[in-house]
Amino acid sequence: MAQTAFAPWTDPDQKPIIEFRNVTKSFGDFTAIHDLSLNIFEREFFALLGPSGCGKTTMMRMLAGFETATSGHIFLSGKDIGHVPPNQRPVNMMFQSYALFPHLSIWDNIAFGLKRESKDKAFIGDRVEEMLRLTRLTKFAKRKPHQISGGQRQRVALARSLAKAPKLLLLDEPLGALDKKLREQTQFELMDIQEKTGTTFVIVTHDQEEAMTVASRIAVMDEGNLVQVATPAEIYEAPNSVYVADFIGDVNIIEGRATQPGLKTGIAWAEGQPPILATPAKSVEAGQSVHFAIRPEKVTIDVEKPDRPNTFRGKVIDIAYLGNISTYHVELAGGQMIKAQMVNARRLANRPITWEDEVWVGFTDTAGVVLEE
Amino acid sequence: MRRFSWFNTVSLTLGFAFLYLPMVLLVFYSFNESRLVTVWAGFSTKWYGELLRDQAFLDAAWVTVKVAVFSSTLATILGTMAAYVLVRAGRFHGRTLFSGMIYAPLVMPEVITGLSLLLLFIGLNLDRGVFTIVLAHTTFAMCYVSVVVSSRLTTFDRSLEEAALDLGCSPFEAFRLVTLPIIAPAVISGWLLAFTLSLDDLVIASFTTGPSATTLPIKIFSAVRLGVSPQINALSTIMIAIVTIGVITASIVSKRAAVAQRRDEQAAIRAE
Numbered sequence: 001m002a003q004t005a006f007a008p009w010t011d012p013d014q015k016p017i018i019e020f021r022n023v024t025k026s027f028g029d030f031t032a033i034h035d036l037s038l039n040i041f042e043r044e045f046f047a048l049l050g051p052s053g054c055g056k057t058t059m060m061r062m063l064a065g066f067e068t069a070t071s072g073h074i075f076l077s078g079k080d081i082g083h084v085p086p087n088q089r090p091v092n093m094m095f096q097s098y099a100l101f102p103h104l105s106i107w108d109n110i111a112f113g114l115k116r117e118s119k120d121k122a123f124i125g126d127r128v129e130e131m132l133r134l135t136r137l138t139k140f141a142k143r144k145p146h147q148i149s150g151g152q153r154q155r156v157a158l159a160r161s162l163a164k165a166p167k168l169l170l171l172d173e174p175l176g177a178l179d180k181k182l183r184e185q186t187q188f189e190l191m192d193i194q195e196k197t198g199t200t201f202v203i204v205t206h207d208q209e210e211a212m213t214v215a216s217r218i219a220v221m222d223e224g225n226l227v228q229v230a231t232p233a234e235i236y237e238a239p240n241s242v243y244v245a246d247f248i249g250d251v252n253i254i255e256g257r258a259t260q261p262g263l264k265t266g267i268a269w270a271e272g273q274p275p276i277l278a279t280p281a282k283s284v285e286a287g288q289s290v291h292f293a294i295r296p297e298k299v300t301i302d303v304e305k306p307d308r309p310n311t312f313r314g315k316v317i318d319i320a321y322l323g324n325i326s327t328y329h330v331e332l333a334g335g336q337m338i339k340a341q342m343v344n345a346r347r348l349a350n351r352p353i354t355w356e357d358e359v360w361v362g363f364t365d366t367a368g369v370v371l372e373e
Numbered sequence: 374m375r376r377f378s379w380f381n382t383v384s385l386t387l388g389f390a391f392l393y394l395p396m397v398l399l400v401f402y403s404f405n406e407s408r409l410v411t412v413w414a415g416f417s418t419k420w421y422g423e424l425l426r427d428q429a430f431l432d433a434a435w436v437t438v439k440v441a442v443f444s445s446t447l448a449t450i451l452g453t454m455a456a457y458v459l460v461r462a463g464r465f466h467g468r469t470l471f472s473g474m475i476y477a478p479l480v481m482p483e484v485i486t487g488l489s490l491l492l493l494f495i496g497l498n499l500d501r502g503v504f505t506i507v508l509a510h511t512t513f514a515m516c517y518v519s520v521v522v523s524s525r526l527t528t529f530d531r532s533l534e535e536a537a538l539d540l541g542c543s544p545f546e547a548f549r550l551v552t553l554p555i556i557a558p559a560v561i562s563g564w565l566l567a568f569t570l571s572l573d574d575l576v577i578a579s580f581t582t583g584p585s586a587t588t589l590p591i592k593i594f595s596a597v598r599l600g601v602s603p604q605i606n607a608l609s610t611i612m613i614a615i616v617t618i619g620v621i622t623a624s625i626v627s628k629r630a631a632v633a634q635r636r637d638e639q640a641a642i643r644a645e
Contacts, residue, residue, distance in 0.1 A: 064535075064539060065539075066535055066538075086535070086538040086539050087538050087542055087543055088541075091539075093535075093536070093539045095535070095536055096532075097530060099530065099532040099535065099536035101536075101551055102555060103554045112537075113540030113541050116540060116541035146634060146637055146641065147637040147638075147641055149641045149642065152641075160540070161539075164541070
């Protein structure tokens with residue numbers, strides 16, 4: 001039997017576990033969050049993504065209860081949690097600095113939250129052991145936080161925040177302090193643990209790759225607003241604005257004017273050049289000013305003119321060799337630069353294109369996205 | 374081994390002589406047989422024995438210890454609370470004024486502090502004695518405690534407290550279970566500072582004391598006015614010994630802890 005894709009946000013009957021309803025948060029004169037509404041569903045791995053200062057951390061701190069919204073409401077399982085203090089919310093947080101208690105052992109750190117609920121000793125013991133096993137920390141239980149490595153500390157922080165089986169786990173830049181290799185490995189561990197425990201995760205990150213890897217949906221934020229909320233694939237392939245297209249991954253953005261109305265149009269982008277043929281998602285009007293965004297891996301370069309809907313003549317200015325792929329910076333007529341990415345299927349000596357070569361760049365009429373301002 | 378140049382040797386000798394010659398002399402003469410302080414008549418510990426039989430000195434010592442324990446404990450509680458509020462409450466109206474007022478007694482001449490407290494106690498019609506000295510010592514020692522504790526609190530990672538709240542602590546539990554154990558070394562050293570300040574205070578104690586309570590510094594000072602006795606030397610030697618042992622123990626303990634911590638951290642990094 002084929003698995004049905006996990007997409008509760010498409011089902012109108014699903015009740016969200018978290019609902020932000022017209023939430024605004026100001027600090028004095030500065031408005032961190034502007035009238036924001038958002039639904040997050042059970043078992044989601046939801047990422048809040050944006051540059052520093054975009055309000056993503058404020059959103060998370062409002063969920064944890066460390067900040068209260070200036071106006072609007074936040075609901076958790078249908079209950080307004082606006083004035084519930086942090087210690088009475090079924091929400092736990094994994095802090096960016098991990099915030100492990102230095103005077104307690106790993107075991108006591110993980111047991112800390114359980115002990116506050118004054119559960120019986122046997123239950124606490126079992127739960128801590130379970131968490132230690134889940135995060136592979138059993139043999140470090142007796143150590144103090146300064147006696148373990150950074151990666152292990154990160155797992156302790158995760159175990160501690162999961163120990164109380166919260167309805168919602170908040171992760172504040174959880175992997176920021178780890179090096180790249182460890183971070184990638186930990187991302188998969190996080191996804192694994194999220195699946196095993198069935199907890200709803202909300203992660204705050206400025207690392208778009210991290211968000212793409214772990215999240216079921218991503219909310220891209222800018223200056224206190226949600227710019228786009230969608231699955232990683234949608235965010236990447238169908239960004240709704242120049243900001244999102246530019247923030248996620250690498251992109252070529254070409255400014256121009258629509259030549260025809262409707263859902264098939266040309267985009268006039270330079271004097272004396274044929275227009276770019278494109279398919280806008282929404283109908284455009286003739287003469288409307290638009291941005292054409294196309295990912296470098298969807299642009300090919302060839303020595304001979306290829307048979308593709310869009311082909312333009314250009315000159316190779318720069319080549320960035322990254323091992324598995326190479327990025328070619330090609331200057332088109334009129335000085336427009338375009339990046340094209342090619343997989344290095346052959347070894348270096350066999351590749352015909354080099355600096356200063358005259359080439360053809362090509363792409364299909366559906367490869368790019370037409371964005372209105 | 375590097376050899377010192379003659380200049381360094383001389384400055385080192387002069388410096389240490391300046392610091393320790395008076396104390397060495399004091400310790401030396403406390404073992405003097407003779408009643409005359411400056412005439413050496415052979416080694417003896419008889420003045421120590423005499424000291425222990427002198428009820429007045431023992432009473433004064435007991436009063437001093439009582440005052441020091443009570444006042445330093447009170448000062449630690451109040452000073453920690455003040456430091457916590459000043460560091461944590463963020464910016465409230467008059468914060469600068471408050472923090473300035475907390476630190477002002479540090480630079481206030483003791484005579485003035487003592488005099489103003491005396492006037493207050495007279496005005497309140499309080500019987501002067503152990504109680505008033507405790508109050509007075511608490512007043513000035515509190516600022517020292519609050520300086521020590523607030524410098525620790527400013528480097529305290531606030532997310533530790535937030536984590537405690539997040540895991541279900543009430544704000545008071547978070548303070549008791551997380552903040553206090555972590556800043557405990559600073560609180561303890563604040564207490565020790567307050568304790569030693571109270572032990573050797575003469576000026577404020579003599580302003581605020583009454584006939585019923587004589588602290589050791591007051592006793593020594595009034596005894597010396599009638600001439601230095603070998604007993605006083607013996608008493609001072611005991612005080613020097615207690616302070617020295619305390620300081621050395623504290624530094625060895627904290628050094629060992631620091632070394633162990635560094636070793637553990639390096640081991641953790643290598644294990645990564």
